[in-house]
Amino acid sequence: MALEPLALPAADWNAFIAERSESSLSAARDVVARLKDGTSRTALETLQLWNLGEIATANASSFTQLLAEVHPDAAARELAEQALQEASAFVTERDQDRELYEVFAALDADDLDAQAARLLERILRDFRRGGVDQDDATRTRLAEISARITVVDQEFSRNVRDDVRSIRIAPERLAGLPEDFVAAHPEDEDGLVEITTDYPDFRPFRAYAHDAAAREEIARAYNDRGWPVNGALLHELLDLRAEQAQLLGYDSWPDFDTEVKMIGTGAAIGDFIERIAELSGGRAAADLDALLTRARRDDPTITEITTADAEYYGEILRREQYDVDAQEVRRYFDFSRVRQGLLDVTGRLFGLTYREVPDAPVWADEVASYDVLRDGERIGRIHLDLHPRDGKYKHAAQFDLVTGVRGIQLPEGVLVCNFPRGLMEHEQVKTLFHEFGHLLHHVLGGDQVWARFSGVATEWDFVEAPSQMLEEWAWDADILRTFALDADGAPIPADLVSRMREAADSDRGRSVRTQIFYAAVSYRLHLERPADHDAAMRELSQRYSVISLLPDTHFQAGFGHLTSYSSGYYTYMWSLVIAKDLFSAFDPADLFAPEVAGRYRDEVLARGGSADAADLVASFLGRPYSFDAFGAWLAG
The missing domain is CATH 1.10.1370.10 (Neurolysin, domain 3)
Structure with missing residues (x-):
């Protein structure tokens, strides 16, 4: 039977948050109880049962982390934060459970395949890093620390998200800004114009405003968000x-x-x-x-x-x-064209089809949902939440919605950005390609037997490399000309793209x-x-x-x-070293060459965290990664 995406609610998100988080945590707790019930199980059977618990734990935490950052309703965000705290507390409790640890410590890994043995090693390492071998007082304090860290993390992020500052200036101080920016910022009843620290205001203002004092005013406001x-x-x-x-x-x-x-x-x-x-x-x-x-x-x-x-x-x-x-x-980067261009480019590159699901329930009106198909088969679903609104995460990131597990649930990911609804900077286009790289990694790597290795599950200092490499497709003149069109339909000139790249590399x-x-x-x-x-x-x-x-x-x-x-x-810089090396395997004259693109998809992205990142890279490149390509780029 074909797997179905997560059924999101059309209304009553609070009830959905409460029910899904509670039922998922209940299932995870049940797995822990079963693992400790004394039943004789093989090492593989024990790991398979653990896997069900990891799926349930991920289901309790992923969607709550997302909704705490993006849901338009403050009450829903707060409920999601509380649910995430409960999920985090459960993980801390689980990783400090000595009786549970002994179950895994007693397992014989000799009959396990490489992936199962890798999972067992990771489980035992997590127990140790959770403090399972510490005395009672230490474990109690570690649990207190973990709980408080979760709360402090949330408060810190919430303060940045909610602290939208602004300056009010005379309209003549907008000199240098694009016409559409000026038109979108009319004078208020006092004859002043408000500029906020949200990206669609802040980024162009600091780049184009001729008024140095105004630039400093908005820069000070931006750099004091969350203070004191x-x-x-x-x-x-x-x-x-x-x-x-x-x-x-x-x-x-x-x-x-x-x-x-x-x-x-x-x-x-x-x-x-x-x-x-x-x-x-x-x-x-x-x-x-x-x-x-x-x-x-x-x-x-x-x-x-x-x-x-x-x-x-x-x-x-x-x-x-x-x-x-x-x-x-x-003027060549209209948002709607760029979004479609991104889907066309990545679909061609990795052999994917994106099928829009216009009636999919979502948390905000402007969120667009797509099923991701490979060879006609749905392999996941993505949601694009790309414009700013009050109470929303202020930067750009990919969030997991559902962890993909083979035969059990489809991977679903969410791209959260804050782009303008009209014309985009090329830097924003590059950011969109970058963040979409994380989304692809989550979906393509989501066909794993073990939840632990699903999606972007490599070492964390590798996760930016695939996204940084995908930025290169936002620089190719022939690729850009397929979707970078002005209002008259004329494509961006190739010589302009060449100068753009030279200018970008100049600093x-x-x-x-x-x-x-x-x-x-x-x-x-x-x-x-x-x-x-x-x-x-x-x-x-x-x-x-x-x-x-x-x-x-x-x-x-x-x-x-x-x-x-x-x-x-x-x-970011560690990953960039690797990204430059990964890109060296592609032919700049044919960035869609199917052999190398397919090998990269299958050897790096689709394997998720099933192997060490260095081994994934070496498998693709045919050698260990090096600083050579990065050094050449830096030297010009």
Whole structure:
């Protein structure tokens, strides 16, 4: 019998949240009880029963994490947060259950195949990392820490999501903004225009507004989101994580965090940061010099480029040096065409068909749902929630809705972004391709026997690589010309795309250093837990970023990756090294070549977390990954 997607409600979401979370957790608890009932089972039978519990646990947590971030109703978001807390508490309790641990510790893995043996090893590791071998008092404290971390994570994220700040300025201060932006921001009864910190306002304003003081006003508002309440929450979160790691026998949270990642140790994060900083130093210095030189033509007294001015002068340089005007480029990227183009490109690349399901119940009106088919068979469902609204997650990310398990349930994923409804920046197009890469990974990797290995289940510092690689398809001129059309239907000129790529690559040193600054923030705050976060931010900015922080702002209070990626923001640059190597296997003259695309789909994406990421990459490339392609890209 063909599997059916999750039946979402047409109304009464609160009842759906309560029923699904409660029934799923009840099923998970029942599995734990059965595993401990003394029944004689083989190792495989024990793992199969455990798998049912993991499916139920995922069903209790995935959809609640999504709805806590995207549901339009505040009461539904709050209910989802509470349900997620209960699911997290269950996992903590399960992973500290000594009687349950003994069941698995006694299993003989000799008769298990490689995948089942891998699962058993991961289960035993989770028990150890949960504190199952600690004394009663320690396990009690670990449970308290875990519960509080969940709450602090949610509060921190909620504060960023809900803290939409704004400035009100005279309409003449919109000089430089696109006509459609100005038209969408009429004067209020006081004759002023409101600009918010939401992406559709903030991103174009910082890039195009000629008024330097206005750019600084909105940049200050943006960089103070979540402040001051998130300042105290961040200190608490860092302390809780450090205590958890120390109680489990680790020297620091980064050591605990990296044990299950490709990089291996906390110290290796620091080494990687320094290596990339050194590699990019020369280019970054040249990029800063170019920005300063151009800025001083407007104001000879400028001594530094701040976060209020970097995008503005970067845009000017691209326009003056490469004849690339982002406002001119925008006219080729109508949102509806871009969305369809994305589906056409990825469908052709990976042999997929997307069939829209217009009557699928969803949580908000603008969410679009599609069944994903391969060879005519439905293999999953995706939901695209791509525009901003009040109370919604403010960045761009893929969320699991359902974990795919072979023969039991279809994978479903949700793309959550905040794009404009009209014309898009090319940077936003690239972001859409990037995030869709996560969605494809979730669906294509969702045909696994073991829930633990389904979808984006590789080591966490690999998960960005497939998405970063998919960005390359948003740069190919022939591909873009299939959907990047102006209002008259004329496709984007190939020479313009070439100049766009050259312009984008021109400041790669600055871009890499910005990413390394973020990586250093996430690593060093967790490692050192400084008493003064603002001072630490200034020190790290001066050391790694060529762009200066605005004085008396608190970027860390709105840096949501500190909760989701914790000490591991280095992931983005680590993954980029691998992504550049993965892309080297493709022929730039034929990005749709079926042999290499099919091999990549089957050897990397479709295998989910069934093997170590390094082995997946080596299987595709025919060799271990290296820094060579990244180094060549960075060197230009």
